Amino acid sequence: KNEVEQSPQNLTAQEGEFITINCSYSVGISALHWLQQHPGGGIVSLFMLSSGKKKHGRLIATINIQEKHSSLHITASHPRDSAVYICAVLRASGSRLTFGEGTQLTVNP
Amino acid sequence: DTEVTQTPKHLVMGMTNKKSLKCEQHMGHRAMYWYKQKAKKPPELMFVYSYEKLSINESVPSRFSPECPNSSLLNLHLHALQPEDSALYLCASSQGWFSNQPQHFGDGTRLSIL
Numbered sequence: 306k307n308e309v310e311q312s313p314q315n316l317t318a319q320e321g322e323f324i325t326i327n328c329s330y331s332v333g334i335s336a337l338h339w340l341q342q343h344p345g346g347g348i349v350s351l352f353m354l355s356s357g358k359k360k361h362g363r364l365i366a367t368i369n370i371q372e373k374h375s376s377l378h379i380t381a382s383h384p385r386d387s388a389v390y391i392c393a394v395l396r397a398s399g400s401r402l403t404f405g406e407g408t409q410l411t412v413n414p
Numbered sequence: 415d416t417e418v419t420q421t422p423k424h425l426v427m428g429m430t431n432k433k434s435l436k437c438e439q440h441m442g443h444r445a446m447y448w449y450k451q452k453a454k455k456p457p458e459l460m461f462v463y464s465y466e467k468l469s470i471n472e473s474v475p476s477r478f479s480p481e482c483p484n485s486s487l488l489n490l491h492l493h494a495l496q497p498e499d500s501a502l503y504l505c506a507s508s509q510g511w512f513s514n515q516p517q518h519f520g521d522g523t524r525l526s527i528l
Contacts, residue, residue, distance in 0.1 A: 336514050346502045347521035348457075355514065391456055395514070401470070402517070404456035 308332050311392050311405035318412050324379040326408045328392030331373065338402065339366050339377050340391040348391070351377070382412045417441055420505050420520035428528050429495060435523045437488040437505030443518070445511040446488040448480060449504040451522070457504055463488060464511035495527045 309330045318324055328337070339351040352359050352366040354375065359366050363382075368375040379386055392405040418439045427433050437446065445464050449457035462470035463482040471480075477499075479491040488505055502522045509515040 338516060340519075345521065346451075346504070346524065348504060348506075348519035350516040350518065353514070353516045393456075401459055401462075407454075407456055 307406070308403050309392055309394055309405040311390075311408050313408060314406065315409045316411070318382050318410070320383060320412055320414050322382050322412075324382050324386075324410065324412075326377045326390050326392075326410070328375045328377070328405055329373060330375075330392075330394050330403075332394065332403070333397035334370075334373075334394040335397050336395045337368055337375050338393040338395070339375075340393060342389040342391060342407070344388075351390075379410075384412045384414050387411050418505055418507055418518050418520035420503075420523050422523060423521065424524045424526075426526045426528060427492070427495065429497075431495075432491070432493045434492065435490040435503055435505075435525075437490075437507075437520055438486055439507040439518070440486055441507065441518065442485075443507035443509055444485060445508045446482065447506040447508075447517065448488070448490055449506065451502040451504055453501075461490075462511060469511060492525075495525075497527045500525055500527045 312327045336355045338353050341349045354368040363380045365378040389407045391407045393402040421436045447462050448460040451457045459472050460474045461480045466482045477494050481489040502524050504522045505520045506517040508517045
């Protein structure tokens with residue numbers, strides 16, 4: 306079992322829909338990252354969380370440390386949101402990020 | 415525009431060639447990373463430099479040789495690569511080595527080995 310599990314693996318939505326991507330982890334962490342990767346390859350850091358909730362534009366990220374679970378929400382989705390979304394955790398023991406397998410999101414017009 | 419610049423964006427090389435990948439950041443970050451990413455897989459850590467010293471080598475084959483000439487630059491020297499080394503190579507930087515600060519990624523170099 307992977308230490309970081311994401312669901313779903315693939316997600317197709319219509320423009321305007323509300324989207325949720327989930328991340329569960331099994332290790333103690335000091336922070337959790339949500340990353341976005343477009344087909345060209347570059348990775349953008351969307352959020353870094355250690356507790357609670359963060360919002361940036363149409364994106365919202367939440368984390369429940371007790372349940373070892375985080376969610377990334379996208380409101381009013383748009384085709385330009387189509388990308389791979391990756392959850393990555395920084396272990397409490399430090400030293401490296403552990404990545405989930407990613408969620409491929411496709412938003413159709 | 416990314417704050418971490420990687421060159422070249424694409425590289426095709428034969429198995430006997432020697433080439434280098436370059437990464438540059440001017441954010442004053444003291445930690446820099448090389449990752450390898452195969453298609454439809456998450457990035458895999460290769461190397462970490464902290465304050466220009468190699469801190470982590472994830473058992474990477476010696477045909478990959480990292481170099482950090484100064485705090486802004488990170489190179490990856492390539493020699494005698496194998497076809498399975500074809501991948502996207504990503505550079506990243508952060509204020510400190512896996513500190514609670516986000517990593518900033520470059521756009522990557524897409525490497526193809528003939």
